[in-house]
Amino acid sequence: MLDLQALAVTHGSPLLLFSSETFRLRYQELQSALPQVKHHYALKALPYEECIRVIQRCDGHLDVASIGEMNLVKATAPEMLARCIYTHPIKTKRDIESALEMGVNVLVADNRYEIEKLLPYKNRVKLLLRVAFPNPEARCDLSAKFGATMDEIKNLIRLSLTNGIHLQGISFHVGSQMTDPQSHIRAIQATRIIYNWCEEQYELKLPVLNIGGGFPARLDASIPTITDFCQPIRECLDELFPGTELWSEPGRCLAADSMAAISQVIGKTVKNKRFWYYLNDGVYNTFSGKIYDHAEYVHEPLSKQNRGELFMSVLAGPTCDSIDVLKENMLLPEMEIGDLFLTKQVGAYGWASRTDFNQLEQTKIVNVDFDLLSLQERKLPSKVPSNYAYLRSPFTQTCA
Template sequence: MKVVEEEQRIRVMEGPWDAVSVIREIVESGQQEDPFYVFDLGEVVARYHKWKATMPRVEPFYAVKCNDDKLLLTTLAALGTGFDCASRAEIETVQQLGVRPERIIFANPAKMASHMRHAAAAGVRTVTFDSETELMKLKQYMPEAKLVIRIRCDAAEAQCPLGIKFGCDPVADAPRLLKLAAVLQLEVVGVSFHVGSGARETAVYARAIHFARALFDMGACVGHVGMRLVDLGGGFPGNHDTSIDEVAEVINEALELHFPERSVQVIAEPGRYFAAAAYTLAAVVHSKREVVSKLEDSDVAETSTMYYINDGVYGSFNCVLYDHQHVVAEPLREHDDEPLLPCSIWGPSCDSLDCVITDTRMPPLAVGEWLVFRDMGAYTLPVASPFNGFPVPRVRAVIDHGLWGIVKELWPLTEGHFMIGGRMTGPQREASPSPPPVLLEPHIPNGQQNHRALFVECALK
């Protein structure tokens, strides 16, 4: 007998559906008041296969910081990805799922001593560095580590530039650090870089791979004869209307030019590529007010509506502040032929900083209407907090029935983890302390499956 938590339930969908139709079904139950996400596992699976088809030499090591939802991590682990971890907690999280230490890169160039000791004890060996200080710490706490030197090579434009914080100069600093590592008898096995999260330039990958080749040759000259790893970092697009085809072409050509030998392992650290489009957020308008202001350099007054929703910048929309995201709101209800009027959208807290969208146009909304926000899986949930007493949105996971039949075989699950159930509706918090569902290992003979909606119960380990 196994008890499965409500948060781990995955609804298996039959027939035509999309994230918005799932949101509509939940909302129409009349029992949902708090904001919530719909997480489409099929989007993650599709993106994994797209990655493998377009960049077959590059192994994805998912950046856990982007979204540490355990169900997302479990799905990626089942597909075979590695993981880019930056802390002890992230290492513990993925290892609790059964991920082997060799599938983890400790990719924080400035690590805390206690985290280094934990990584060493956990068997994680591949780590990054970009300074003399870090080399000295590695000598003290992880002398058996396989070191990867992180260089700086910034994209001309990126959503979040990272070179201002991490990465040594590939010409002025990296050769000296390679020599120092050799003197300290530390093993450097590769080169890494990060062009910037949400990079908007593809040619930067070719420049960085060129630098990596030069450092491989330099490393061999100073004693690092076993260099065999190139880490392309992140920066890959993830929204539903983007593609990795262009960047994949640049990377594939650069790898063939500079690293034609297949003995060199190539990895990357995609985050938003896997997470962003898989999550769709729903939030409700709980209040509104009209404000009148004069247009700039004019005596003409304009009326604008301030809409208040039950999620904000201290919750899911922290991405507006920290990840520089431009979010787009869509009314869940159809507004045929209604005019688009000036408005702004605000979060629920009592802080004037809590503004989700400062200036946009939408049809007139009534209190109680729901808004949908797509591409909300990246750098949202991990930073969300219950500030001012407002709950962090719950995640409702779904997968298509046809895909479920394949994916479930990848997970360490038995038939006891599945049950037939009804609609996934109801409030975020239970109204009364009812007991959790108990599964009794149901047996469904082949060919006699009931084609009602199914729920997959995942025991996350």
């Protein structure tokens, strides 16, 4: 068992642990669940160089959303640029030229203005057209911002073909952290209609279908395993798209489990009958997913395993902003300044959207070589038990 306390002493805190082993396991699970698909890891979820190296070792592919991400690939494993697709539907002329210079030539568009931008480069570009499948139930409904409607997509296909653009196929994103595969299935069925229309209208078999991301990270036991989630998708693809090259863009389901955070109590007070603990990591840093990604992290006290009475407590981050609060109602034993917390599954869209607010020190990342999910969990009740006498004021308790 890893000594997290010792790691925090050696490297300081806050501290992030990245496990290439966990990342590799998640990639291989997805690969076995959907073996007929070329998975392009969506680097935006966790734009960390070790992720690129794992994907390279697994012979995988990458989905990049910006020139900055391509530069990271170039600096880490330049050979991987040939395995990148550039999926942001909106690009500047400079973005397009830089991507092509780096050898990234599969690009995505979802409107006529974007297709027009690509015309000067049409001999070098392979185009995916993105269709929208709105999904208000998704954790992030990505079709609210991007993707053409089913009607518009026909016009875009026509525009691309009449202008001699090399059309690779259709892509979509049904929304992030889906827990029911039906959204993917409905989208695959709907895109089949577009592919049939293309065959009838233009005698063109589009060579690629890109089913995007949306595969869930298993944040609790109610979420299906990736194998169970993908099984009906696999069957649907086999039935409707035999012979078509299939791609995906998984982000969260690979990244989430691969990073854990160790933070430390740096301050403590009592307010409104609650203990407040101020940690040295917060929503402006590693836990930014609480703001940008609707994330609810599970913070486990490391040093006080099942010890003593539990008190209703508030966990807050280190910055001077009052939005920087991690948990309002958490049952915890009394913590002391210096005590540590472990937060697992922080890898997706948290570190990626950290900020420099208050100019706090950048959090160090340590690479570890074991599966982070094997770290022991503490069993604290997450809800107040019904027989739990509502907290004596900790203030009364400590001062009486």
